[in-house]
Amino acid sequence: MKEASTAPQRSRLAATLTRPVAGLLATTYRWVDERLGVSDLTHQLLYEAVPRRGAWAYSLGSATLIIIVLQIVTGMFLLWTYVPSTTEAWESLNYIEHHDEFAAIVRGMHLWGAYVLFVVIGLHMIRTFVSGSYKKPRELNWIVGVVLFLLVLGLGITGAMLPWDQAAYWTATVVTHVVDYIPFLGNWVQEILRGGPQMGPETLTRFFAIHIWLLPALLVPLIGLHLVLLRRHGEHGSWVNYEGVEVESEQHRAERMAHAESPYPALPSDPGYAVPVDLDQFFPSQVFKDAVLSFGLVILIFVMAVVVGAPLERAANPAALNYVPTPEWFFLPLDQILVQFPQAWMIPVGVFVIPGIGTTLLMLVPFLDRTPDREPWRRPEVMAPALFAVLFLIFEALLAVNRLFNL
Amino acid sequence: MAEEARELAQRRVSRRRFMIMGINVAGAGTALLIAAPIVGSVLSPVFAKRKTPWVMVADVSRVPIGVPTAYVVNLPINEGWSVPPVPRTVYVVKLNLNGSVEMLTLSNVCTHMQCDVHWDIGLQEFLCPCHGGLYSIDGTNIGGPPPWPLFRYEHKLVDSTLYVRNVLYEP
Numbered sequence: 001m002k003e004a005s006t007a008p009q010r011s012r013l014a015a016t017l018t019r020p021v022a023g024l025l026a027t028t029y030r031w032v033d034e035r036l037g038v039s040d041l042t043h044q045l046l047y048e049a050v051p052r053r054g055a056w057a058y059s060l061g062s063a064t065l066i067i068i069v070l071q072i073v074t075g076m077f078l079l080w081t082y083v084p085s086t087t088e089a090w091e092s093l094n095y096i097e098h099h100d101e102f103a104a105i106v107r108g109m110h111l112w113g114a115y116v117l118f119v120v121i122g123l124h125m126i127r128t129f130v131s132g133s134y135k136k137p138r139e140l141n142w143i144v145g146v147v148l149f150l151l152v153l154g155l156g157i158t159g160a161m162l163p164w165d166q167a168a169y170w171t172a173t174v175v176t177h178v179v180d181y182i183p184f185l186g187n188w189v190q191e192i193l194r195g196g197p198q199m200g201p202e203t204l205t206r207f208f209a210i211h212i213w214l215l216p217a218l219l220v221p222l223i224g225l226h227l228v229l230l231r232r233h234g235e236h237g238s239w240v241n242y243e244g245v246e247v248e249s250e251q252h253r254a255e256r257m258a259h260a261e262s263p264y265p266a267l268p269s270d271p272g273y274a275v276p277v278d279l280d281q282f283f284p285s286q287v288f289k290d291a292v293l294s295f296g297l298v299i300l301i302f303v304m305a306v307v308v309g310a311p312l313e314r315a316a317n318p319a320a321l322n323y324v325p326t327p328e329w330f331f332l333p334l335d336q337i338l339v340q341f342p343q344a345w346m347i348p349v350g351v352f353v354i355p356g357i358g359t360t361l362l363m364l365v366p367f368l369d370r371t372p373d374r375e376p377w378r379r380p381e382v383m384a385p386a387l388f389a390v391l392f393l394i395f396e397a398l399l400a401v402n403r404l405f406n407l
Numbered sequence: 408m409a410e411e412a413r414e415l416a417q418r419r420v421s422r423r424r425f426m427i428m429g430i431n432v433a434g435a436g437t438a439l440l441i442a443a444p445i446v447g448s449v450l451s452p453v454f455a456k457r458k459t460p461w462v463m464v465a466d467v468s469r470v471p472i473g474v475p476t477a478y479v480v481n482l483p484i485n486e487g488w489s490v491p492p493v494p495r496t497v498y499v500v501k502l503n504l505n506g507s508v509e510m511l512t513l514s515n516v517c518t519h520m521q522c523d524v525h526w527d528i529g530l531q532e533f534l535c536p537c538h539g540g541l542y543s544i545d546g547t548n549i550g551g552p553p554p555w556p557l558f559r560y561e562h563k564l565v566d567s568t569l570y571v572r573n574v575l576y577e578p
Contacts, residue, residue: 196452196485319496320523324537342552347519
């Protein structure tokens with residue numbers, strides 16, 4: 001009786017269907033498991049302690065991962081038709097849009113996947129920032145995350161060049177000309193990226209290679225490192241999981257540490273913050289929330305792909321005089337900075353120095369915010385500048401929208 | 408006996424060091440042999456020689472003085488393999504300077520971020536739609552972010568027929 005109740009519960013239908021081959025399936029699984037260690041791996045991946053409270057906010061990271069996988073898969077299948085050539089890229093996509101409804105949905109999902117990815121990765125960063133999860137011993141994982149964010153931005157802007165329609169052509173023109181303002185080496189860098197002084201056939205093949213190989217080849221292993229580091233130190237969660245740790249007794253704290261579940265505490269952390277007070281199992285409670293959020297986002301991406309789809313403007317025409325190029329929305333703040341920093345010596349300040357300082361500060365956040373406090377309202381010295389930075393980017397984007405649509 | 412053993416031990420260490428050196432040399436050599444042609448191919452556009460043939464634009468004898476007139480020219484791209492020539496716009500501007508007529512062949516590529524500028528009839532200026540750059544009729548940058556005046560195409564007149572080539576110069 002007892003044995004029956006602890007046996008894994010399978011649906012009656014599955015049991016009935018597999019009865020004739022149940023023994024064979026079990027033997028095969030055992031054979032494979034002995035050689036691959038599937039059970040151990042699954043156990044390691046699924047049965048980990050995670051913070052109990054605020055768990056919906058922690059679904060943003062896995063949603064980012066799921067959408068990146070979606071981008072890789074849809075991208076693979078766009079390659080079934082897309083031709084990376086200045087004479088055929090637009091033709092191949094125009095063919096998709098007019099003669100291949102399903103491929104047009106795949107293309108739409110790739111575009112809307114990118115848009116949703118920017119929102120989700122931004123929220124993921126904001127969540128991590130607000131909860132101070134970058135603090136000791138997770139500093140390096142924050143830096144890996146910033147690099148991943150920059151790679152995703154790079155993927156977004158190189159992807160925007162590939163259709164070789166008017167929008168893509170002028171995006172590519174501006175992006176490859178920005179580097180011309182690098183002091184001393186700018187001209188060389190521009191020629192290397194374009195394959196010559198002007199936009200030409202090699203410009204597209206280069207950015208195609210960067211988009212589908214160079215950046216993903218950096219992105220995928222870094223995502224692996226991001227996850228390994230996450231698992232090494234455990235999910236930090238937010239301050240709600242650490243209520244009362246500052247006033248607890250030494251004895252209570254020591255007891256709590258002694259009973260910490262894997263992976264806590266892998267390394268010594270700030271006193272009291274090594275292990276969340278209240279723990280839950282990654283599977284199924286966190287995985288359930290992750291699955292719901294990701295599924296919701298994939299539904300959104302699918303619906304947008306079907307209803308709106310991905311636009312394709314007229315084919316690139318460098319001689320068109322009535323075309324107003326507009327950047328992708330996630331580059332609007334940078335485009336506005338281009339307007340605000342006129343004249344030769346100011347331009348490098350606007351396009352390299354200011355974004356460079358911003359990115360460096362973002363990477364150094366764990367080393368600038370060194371107090372043990374996790375609550376955002378007790379860290380005004382980092383929260384206030386961060387809020388200012390976010391508002392500044394939104395303000396710049398609004399200025400750019402106002403400028404571009406009132407011309 | 409003890410000396411022999413020590414010698415042997417030393418030789419073992421040196422054999423180990425030899426292999427570590429070998430690994431390092433082989434690793435560095437492998438990296439160098441792979442990297443050298445890649446770096447060369449990446450840098451090749453910088454050192455490429457380019458031909459810039461003359462391309463006929465049009466008979467420009469009827470271009471009015473003081474009205475920038477756009478001509479689309481199919482300029483061959485001298486990079487990568489042969490693709491159809493890219494259409495570009497050349498603005499032919501005739502200006503009356505103290506009684507003598509000067510003709511300019513302005514590139515319509517904005518010197519800020521290389522978007523296409525166009526002659527705005529209302530403003531009587533060249534306007535760039537990307538970031539709002541403004542140029543006067545002779546291409547002088549007079550507003551917005553552009554750091555330099557509009558570049559000019561090298562040109563020649565055969566009778567009244569204008570030829571340009573893909574060589575730009577700063578006025």
